Amino acid sequence: MIYLDNSSTTIQKPPEVAQIMSQSLDTLGNPARSFHAPALEGARTLLQCRQAIATLTQCPSPMSIAFTSGATESLNLVISSLISNDDHVITTVLEHNSVFRPLYLTGCALSILNCDKNGQLKIDELPTLLTPKTRFLVATHGSNLTGFIPPEEEIYSFCKKNNIIFILDVSQTLGSIPVYANMADILCFTGHKGLMGPQGTGGIICQNPLRFSLVKTGGAGSDTFARHQSLTFPDIFEVGTPNIHGLAGLKASVSFINRVGINVIQDEESDNFALLLSKLTEMKQVILYGSNHPQPQLPILAFRFENYSSDQVAFALWDRYQIATRAGFHCAPLLHKHFQTTDCGLVRLSLGYYTKKSDVIDTVTAISELIKQGV
């Protein structure tokens, strides 16, 4: 199998991830609930996982990291905790439904920053979206459809200038390119994509305390007689028993990334992506979306064939060549509307650290054969 669906999840992970998760099932107790050795070992694992992510993101305090079940939960928690129907929020056409839907649920007024025909955000139009009630800007750090990386520094500077809280969705970037805790007021991440950890892990990074309201409550292992749990970060979002076995795996995968170096990972993925892009660009029958812009770019590429829907192409790639891709709409409704691909969808190829050069060459050959032979 050639696995090119790393934007959905990575299935090739550092070997120690599975080893540590397996061991942890027999050894880790419920963190912060008791003081015996298995419970404390669970709590220490939790701390070490925070510290590994703090190292990766250059976050000064591990206590600025809260764990969740993934980026979707992180975004839901942050958005529902901070944003009300009285707020005006700016977001972008690139977003995933895990941003749009929680925003819709708040009833807030929403303005959406558009992009050009290549899928690049029209950053110059940001000031035109401001209103007196604009309090938040929620944006992706990298499109899950085209791999486009918006200029987050420029966006954050705009936010600071206008007293807006910047919430950055780093689902597609953390573990693939350098991501720093100070890139935004809040970062929402997942553990199972670029970080190469297990599914069911993720979190929120927030360096400066914000007035989060309580949106999730229950047992926290302390303050038993209080009606409500602690409002301090990260405790406010960490209620109930954490996914400690998953977080043990995440600790292992992030430690691996810290050892290898994020720049090495980025270079490796970029080289393979450049090869893929150059070869597919040569094929006139392959219609590429959003890759016709300057670097930087995540190793993600979306395409279609004339006259074939994306499911047909993706199915043929899997059925005949065992190449795993993703067809359809990628939970990115507004970008597909922008590209006018709501009828056909797109095929997405997303590379990861374990994608080999030979995988890229074989995929290019397969696509070339499909063009000649028909889907």
Next chain:
Amino acid sequence: MEYLITFPSSHLSILAEQLLLARNLKPRIMPLPPAIKAGCGLCLRIDQCDLTAATTILDHGGATPQEVYRIQKSDKNPIYIKE
């Protein structure tokens, strides 16, 4: 004589343990006695001779104690005297 150090969250208790162990002190993580209301479910027990060094290390390491109690032995349960 020994002391109990409490923290606002159990995460900080674990961080505190890590910070002190790294400096060759010997804290013991204990369940918070019901007599002490302030703090999370875990606290640290430490020898008197290490207390000053410990609080300095914890302040600098981002695990500032919530409260410190002197442990006074008695016939039954110890008595905790807030410092």
